[in-house]
Amino acid sequence: MKPIKIGLIGLGVVGAGTFNVLKRNQEEIRRRAGRGIEIAMVAVRSLERARPIVGADCELVTDPDLVVNHPDIDIVVELIGGNDTARDLVLKAINNGKHVVTANKALLALHGNEIFAAAQAKGVMVAFEAAVAGGIPIIKALREGLTANRIESVAGIINGTTNFILSEMRDKGLDFATVLKQAQELGYAEADPTFDIEGVDAAHKATIIASIAFGIPVQFDKAHVEGISTLQAIDIRYAEQLGYRIKLLGITKRAVVDGVEGIELRVHPTLIPAKRLIANVEGAMNAVLVQADAVGATLYYGKGAGGEPTASAVIADLVDITRLATADPECRVPHLAFQPNQMTNVAILPMAEITTSYYLRVYVKDQLGVMADLTRILADASISIDAVMQKEPGEGETRTDIIILTHQTQEKNIDAAIGRIEQLDAVVGKAVKIRLENLS
Secondary structure, eight states, rough: OOOEEEEEOOHHHHHHHHHHHHHHHHHHHHHHSSSSSSEEEEEEHHHHHHHHHHHHHSEEETHHHHHOOOOOOOOOEEEEEOOOHHHHHHHHHHHTTTTTEEEEEEEHHHHHHHHHHHHHHHHEEOOOGGGTTTTSSSIIIIIIITTTTEEEEEEEEEOOHHHHHHHHHEEEEEEHHHHHHHHHHHOOOOOHHHHHHOOOOOOOOHHHHHHHHHHHOOGGGGGOOOOTTTTHHHHHHHHHHHTTEEEEEEEEEEEEEEEEEEEEEEEEEEEEEEGGGGGGGGEEEEEEEETTTTTEEEEHHHOOSHHHHHHHHHHHHHHHHHHTTTTTTTGOOTSSOOOGGGGGOBBOOOGGEEEEEEEEEEEEEEETTTHHHHHHHHHTTTTTTEEHHHHOOOOOEEEEEEEEEOOOOOHHHHHHHHHHHSSTTTBBBBEEEEEEEEOO
C-alpha cells in the first residue's frame, strides 16, 4: 500500500520535532499504522534554515498554499500557530478534501465550531491531540478511553510556564517578577509571556476539554480567565502553612444552580490540598485530573510542551488518520466525542453562580473585635469558616494578616461579604481572594 503523504506547515520547535521523530521511528510507526507515513512537502519562512533539518528528503516551499492545494498531499499538519492565517489554511485544506492535524489550541478555541462543521461536511478528520497538554494523550482519553462514562469534572495544570513559576516561588520564596525573569532566561517563558501568565493559554485548552467532556460547542468567550501575575509570595507561603499549594488550574465541571444544569469553565490560581497528587506536580510538567462516574478519578501526567513530546501527539494523530482514512466517516470517532447532532447547549455559568471554597487574607489593625466583625459578616452571608490563621504582628507593628478558609459557597456570596469586610475601619486595603478546590 502506498504511503500517506504529509504536508507540513511550519518547522519550528514542534515542526522540527515532528519531522525528526517521524524519520527516526518510521519503521515502528509503519508497523502500527499499516502503511508508511511520509512528509512530502514542508512550508517554511526560511529555506536556508530549514534545509539542514529536512535534508533532501522532501520539497521545501515558502508558500503554504502550495501545501494545502497540492493534489498528492493526504494530510496537512498545521504547526504555525496564530489565528487568522492558520484558520484560512486549515479551511482551505478541508475544502480540498484533506485531513488536518493541528497543535493550535487558540485556533480551535476561537474557531473550532466552524472548522469541525466544515470537516464534517467534507467527510474529513481534524485531529488535535497536541493542542492540549503536549505529549499527554488527554484528548484521546476523554474522547475514547472514557466514552462509557459521564464526565463530572476535569481540573488540570495545563500550562507549564505558570507551573514552573509557582513551583519556584514556593520552593525559593521568590516574588513573581524575579521568577518570571528566570523562566524567560531558561526558555520556559516567552519574551512576551502574557498569554501564559494571564491564563489565556490555559483557557484555550480548558475550552477544548469542556467541549469534549460535556458535548457542548466550543465557547472560549464564556470562559473566566485569571492569571498569576498579581499572586503574592506571601499567599503561597500562608497556603503552605495551612496544608495547601497554589496552582493555576483550568477547571470545567457540571453544576446545578436553582435546579438547572450548567457548566463551569474557569482558569485561575487555586489552593489544592498538598496531599493530592496533582498538587505535587512541579516545574514545567502538566497534569490533568478527570472525575467520571464509572471509573472514578484518573490522573494524566507528563510533559505539556517541547518539540518531541508534542511531536509524539502530532504523530499519534497521523497514525489514527492513516488507520481510519478509508473508513466510512459515520464510523469515525467524532471530533468532539459526541455525534454532531447530539451536541447540547448547556449554559456556561457566570462566575457569580459557581460554588467553591475560598482563601481570604485580610490585612487589619491589631485591635479588639476585628475577628468578631469578620466572622459576623461571613455568617450574615451564610458562609461557614473551615479554618482561621491570625499572624502575630512583628515587633513595633500595629497591623497583621488574618487568613480565613471557608467552606463552599457561591461566588456572589463571598464577593458581597468581601465588599462589607473592606468597609470596616480596622481593615487596611483590599482583601485577597483565592479559590480553593479539594479535588477529593
